[in-house]
Amino acid sequence: MTFAMYDIILWSWIALGIVVFPVLFLVSAPYGRHLRTGWGPTLRSDVGWVVQESPSFLIMALYLGRWLNSHLEKDKIMDFDAGQWMTIVLALCWLVHYFNRAFVFPLRMRGGAKPTTFTVVATAIAFCITNTYLNAHALFEQELVIRSKRSLDGAFLCGVTLWLLGLLANWQSDAITRNLRRSPEDIKLQRYAIPYGGLYRYVSAPNYFAEFVEWTGFAIAARNWAAFSFALWTFCNLYPRARSNHQWYLQNFANYVALNRNAFFPNP
Numbered sequence: 051m052t053f054a055m056y057d058i059i060l061w062s063w064i065a066l067g068i069v070v071f072p073v074l075f076l077v078s079a080p081y082g083r084h085l086r087t088g089w090g091p092t093l094r095s096d097v098g099w100v101v102q103e104s105p106s107f108l109i110m111a112l113y114l115g116r117w118l119n120s121h122l123e124k125d126k127i128m129d130f131d132a133g134q135w136m137t138i139v140l141a142l143c144w145l146v147h148y149f150n151r152a153f154v155f156p157l158r159m160r161g162g163a164k165p166t167t168f169t170v171v172a173t174a175i176a177f178c179i180t181n182t183y184l185n186a187h188a189l190f191e192q193e194l195v196i197r198s199k200r201s202l203d204g205a206f207l208c209g210v211t212l213w214l215l216g217l218l219a220n221w222q223s224d225a226i227t228r229n230l231r232r233s234p235e236d237i238k239l240q241r242y243a244i245p246y247g248g249l250y251r252y253v254s255a256p257n258y259f260a261e262f263v264e265w266t267g268f269a270i271a272a273r274n275w276a277a278f279s280f281a282l283w284t285f286c287n288l289y290p291r292a293r294s295n296h297q298w299y300l301q302n303f304a305n306y307v308a309l310n311r312n313a314f315f316p317n318p
């Protein structure tokens with residue numbers, strides 16, 4: 051694809067993220083606690099997660115594999131320059147996140163038989179393909195050239211550290227909610243409870259906040275518009291849902307208000 055075409059897709063993508071933001075305050079995506087009728091056919095949510103998220107893992111793995119294959123013919127791995135190593139590290143960050151999201155998270159869900167809608171799965175597939183194409187292309191086709199003139203710097207190290215902190219907080223938050231359904235009956239009835247611990251002390255949706263921290267760190271480390279667009283999309287997608295989840299907790303648990311949590315941003 052030509053550079054001009056890539057740019058058109060990238061800037062349209064950024065514009066779309068901004069347009070979607072206010073819409074998501076009015077309409078929450080119909081899955082999980084916001085599942086409702088009127089959104090067409092459904093499928094098991096664990097299957098839905100694997101199908102919708104695996105393109106993000108596979109596309110990045112394909113770009114990385116193809117790039118390594120062509121470079122290892124010419125150079126030894128120890129001869130790679132700082133720019134090449136930074137690119138590999140960023141691709142590995144991506145793969146670690148999406149290996150969990152596409153293959154580990156769905157298999158460990160408690161209540162994976164709960165339906166999700168084809169509408170959500172189809173929209174998520176379109177998101178994953180576009181987002182990963184933009185980022186993989188930026189890393190391996192464009193930025194590599196620019197980054198190879200850069201040495202390992204503070205911004206890269208801070209960005210990767212922030213990404214790692216976000217990843218760990220996201221995993222911790224998902225583990226806390228997973229463990230709320232303990233008995234076979236809880237799982238069968240898909241019971242909800244109030245989560246405690248970790249960043250749940252401060253917010254109703256720490257998994258979403260942590261995910262935003264992750265991709266903000268990634269954008270700081272990568273310093274390209276594609277990575278920025280992912281951080282922006284994560285915020286535009288998850289901030290409105292965090293607000294809806296917060297309202298849902300307030301409506302469903304009488305004692306929730308006393309916990310004094312925010313929806314998305316912690317305010318310790």
Ligand code: NDP
Binds near residue numbers: 159230243
């Ligand atoms: P949720 O926290 O809504 O749900 C995750 C799992 O935990 C579901 O199985 C859910 O069950 C269960 N669960 C949640 N809260 C409770 C509770 N109070 N009591 C019992 N069980 C509970 O997260 P999402 O499903 O929206 O997202 C999952 C992951 O994907 C998150 O880490 C999120 O950050 C990430 N994500 C990233 C996006 C992005 O744009 N980058 C977009 C969407 C998600 P049930 O299904 O029955 O509600």
